[in-house]
Amino acid sequence: MRExxxxxxxxxxxxxxxxxxxxxxxxxxxxxxxxxxxTDNSQNLTEEVAAGKRLWEINNCIGCHTLLGEGAYFAxxxxxxxxxxxxxxxxxxxxxxxxxxxxxxxxxxxxxxxxTEEELEQIAQFLKYADGIKTARNWPPNIQG
Amino acid sequence: xxxxxxxxxxxxxxxxxxxxxxxxxxxxxxxxQYVMGDFLFPEIPFNVARMVHTNLLIVWLLFGFMGSAYYxxxxxxxxxxxxxxxxxxxxxxxxxxxxxxxxxxxxxxYATLAEITMNDLLPTMGREFLEQPTITKIGIVIxxxxxxxxxxxTILSGRKTVINLVMLTGMTGLAVFFLFSFYNxxxxxxxxxxxxxxVHLWVEGVWELIMASILAYVLIKxxxxxxxxxxxxxxxxxxMALITGLIGxxxxxxxxxxxxxxxxxxxxxxxxxxxxxxxxxxFAFNVVNKRRRDHPNKAATLWALGTAVMAFLGAGVWGFLxxxxxxxxxxxxxxxxxxxxxxxxxxxxVMVVLTMIxxxxxxxxxxxxxxxxxxxxxxxxxxxxxxxxxxxxxxxxGAGILQVYLQRYSEDxxxxxxxxxxxxVFYWMREVAGLVFLAGLGAYITSFFVKGEExxxx
Ligand code: HEM
Ligand code: HEM
Ligand SMILES: [Fe+2]
Numbered sequence: 001m002r003e004x005x006x007x008x009x010x011x012x013x014x015x016x017x018x019x020x021x022x023x024x025x026x027x028x029x030x031x032x033x034x035x036x037x038x039t040d041n042s043q044n045l046t047e048e049v050a051a052g053k054r055l056w057e058i059n060n061c062i063g064c065h066t067l068l069g070e071g072a073y074f075a076x077x078x079x080x081x082x083x084x085x086x087x088x089x090x091x092x093x094x095x096x097x098x099x100x101x102x103x104x105x106x107x108x109x110x111x112x113x114x115x116t117e118e119e120l121e122q123i124a125q126f127l128k129y130a131d132g133i134k135t136a137r138n139w140p141p142n143i144q145g
Numbered sequence: 146x147x148x149x150x151x152x153x154x155x156x157x158x159x160x161x162x163x164x165x166x167x168x169x170x171x172x173x174x175x176x177x178q179y180v181m182g183d184f185l186f187p188e189i190p191f192n193v194a195r196m197v198h199t200n201l202l203i204v205w206l207l208f209g210f211m212g213s214a215y216y217x218x219x220x221x222x223x224x225x226x227x228x229x230x231x232x233x234x235x236x237x238x239x240x241x242x243x244x245x246x247x248x249x250x251x252x253x254x255y256a257t258l259a260e261i262t263m264n265d266l267l268p269t270m271g272r273e274f275l276e277q278p279t280i281t282k283i284g285i286v287i288x289x290x291x292x293x294x295x296x297x298x299t300i301l302s303g304r305k306t307v308i309n310l311v312m313l314t315g316m317t318g319l320a321v322f323f324l325f326s327f328y329n330x331x332x333x334x335x336x337x338x339x340x341x342x343x344v345h346l347w348v349e350g351v352w353e354l355i356m357a358s359i360l361a362y363v364l365i366k367x368x369x370x371x372x373x374x375x376x377x378x379x380x381x382x383x384x385m386a387l388i389t390g391l392i393g394x395x396x397x398x399x400x401x402x403x404x405x406x407x408x409x410x411x412x413x414x415x416x417x418x419x420x421x422x423x424x425x426x427x428f429a430f431n432v433v434n435k436r437r438r439d440h441p442n443k444a445a446t447l448w449a450l451g452t453a454v455m456a457f458l459g460a461g462v463w464g465f466l467x468x469x470x471x472x473x474x475x476x477x478x479x480x481x482x483x484x485x486x487x488x489x490x491x492x493x494x495v496m497v498v499l500t501m502i503x504x505x506x507x508x509x510x511x512x513x514x515x516x517x518x519x520x521x522x523x524x525x526x527x528x529x530x531x532x533x534x535x536x537x538x539x540x541x542x543g544a545g546i547l548q549v550y551l552q553r554y555s556e557d558x559x560x561x562x563x564x565x566x567x568x569x570v571f572y573w574m575r576e577v578a579g580l581v582f583l584a585g586l587g588a589y590i591t592s593f594f595v596k597g598e599e600x601x602x603x
Contacts, residue, residue, distance in 0.1 A: 014380045111187055
């Protein structure tokens with residue numbers, strides 16, 4: 001690099017730039033968190049939904065599925081599964097309940113989690129809540145996720 | 146090796162390589178499950194194998210980073226490590242905690258693991274990459290803090306070089322941002338938003354500092370180029386990394402229920418994120434071209450240049466490919482993401498750790514460089530792993546483009562599962578490339594045992 005551009009200048013850009021943009025990120029984060037209630041469907045965030053989220057987590061559903069496009073890419077997107085299943089939580093529960101214990105020969109299949117009726121309802125409600133989050137441009141692009 | 150305590154790095158590097166083997170074995174299992182869905186089902190379902198694959202990756206990279214720091218910090222600071230015993234103790238704690246966690250994934254259902262580790266007290270499990278039981282996470286924090294204390298005290302009471310300060314800053318950032326893994330609100334949007342404070346601010350933020358400092362150190366050693374020049378590069382690279390990468394986090398806030406302005410901010414800033422990676426490429430080639438000596442360790446030079454190129458391709462080019470909001474609208478959460486994830490992690494972080502190992506391991510074993518035959522085997526392993534990773538990336542990109550078209554773009558979109566069947570041939574080819582990668586890893590390990598005429602320390 002040129003002699004006129006000194007190490008001191010590079011160092012100042014590093015310190016100044018990173019502190020400045022860190023503060024910008026902080027500011028934007030405050031603004032984002034403040035404006036979330038408009039889109040995050042928190043009015044429907046019930047105890048039941050929270051319990052469903054915990055079940056979602058402790059069964060590591062994200063290890064196969066995406067949820068709003070994040071997760072693994074082995075199994076379908078679930079951020080819009082409530083819509084895909086005709087806005088019917090019963091249909092979601094029946095699907096989860098009916099997974100064969102030993103899988104399907106030669107094909108990908110979902111484990112049988114042996115959930116209770118109450119747990120099934122909680123998971124279905126969690127997925128319904130997730131579907132209610134208002135994503136920009138209504139992502140995903142279509143019903144197939 | 147100037148200081149006795151540097152040799153602690155050897156322990157860390159051996160563990161890193163061992164876990165790397167485990168990571169790749171599980172990668173090959175995952176790849177097979179993509180095409181033979183019932184492989185190992187229900188004993189090792191896909192999600193379990195995936196956790197093992199990704200968590201082993203993270204853990205061995207952390208071993209690699211810490212090992213690198215234990216090697217380079219004393220030499221840069223011109224003193225012994227502050228507390229070598231602490232570094233050894235933390236090594237065993239981290240190794241045992243890591244091994245127990247992986248065994249936990251494999252031996253009991255994940256929900257049971259959550260129960261025995263009392264996830265309910267502070268629920269943090271079950272989010273991608275952060276699947277570790279809460280108690281393991283606490284363990285990671287303890288190890289990280291002890292590590293920071295150890296290198297911090299060494300650096301502060303020794304010579305404070307730019308390389309050391311950047312390494313210390315990067316490692317501190319790594320520990321600080323990891324704390325966000327303990328925040329897991331019920332509100333899904335908030336959860337996702339702050340999840341990226343760990344994942345994105347690691348790989349596109351503070352890890353770049355660690356990477357740049359390791360690269361700078363190795364380049365000084367093998368080229369003998371003036372420190373002033375190297376330090377100037379180092380500063381400007383990490384400046385660009387943070388200037389673009391902090392707001393660049395926004396490329397993950399397009400479609401998760403966050404405000405629309407992120408589409409602009411995230412697109413613009415993350416589109417600039419390739420700059421620091423490109424500068425690393427310029428830097429490495431520039432410095433090697435201006436070298437003042439020909440270091441006998443040709444393999445280390447190859448790794449260093451390879452890192453610079455592959456990090457730019459994987460993070461810079463493949464990152465840019467899907468980082469603009471209008472493109473990401475279609476590619477978000479597809480095989481395109483997986484393609485990029487693989488080449489970026491390999492090109493930047495796997496390769497930089499292997500660069501450091503390549504440079505330092507022969508020295509810790511009492512030679513200046515590996516013998517000629519060992520170096521040839523090592524260079525073979527470089528090409529096998531790197532070229533197969535390029536092919537893994539290309540095949541996944543092919544799969545991803547078709548997936549986007551069939552499932553998201555065409556007039557009459559197919560379901561996810563039908564689409565997966567249509568693109569199966571790409572997954573088969575990925576699996577073959579994965580096996581070549583595994584063979585390359587085999588060659589890599591072999592290279593440590595190849596005998597030949599020793600290259601004595603000058
Ligand atoms: C050093 C080499 C490797 C690195 C750094 C690496 C890294 C990763 C990362 C970061 C992920 C998470 C992907 C994401 O979320 O986008 C992942 C997932 C995966 N890896 Fe690897 N991997 C490596 C080698 C392999 C190999 C050799 C194979 C198999 C042939 C493989 C197969 C997979 C599969 C199938 C997934 C799951 C993708 C999904 O969720 O659908 N990996 N790997
Ligand atoms: C060495 C540096 C990098 C590494 C290790 C890395 C790794 C990854 C991984 C593993 C993911 C998937 C996360 C998930 O599972 O959801 C990801 C996502 C992403 N990365 Fe990177 N990345 C790096 C740099 C970059 C850069 C420089 C850019 C932009 C130029 C970029 C753009 C993206 C985008 C847009 C996504 C989101 C993909 C989606 O919407 O599904 N990355 N990255
Ligand atoms: Fe990112």
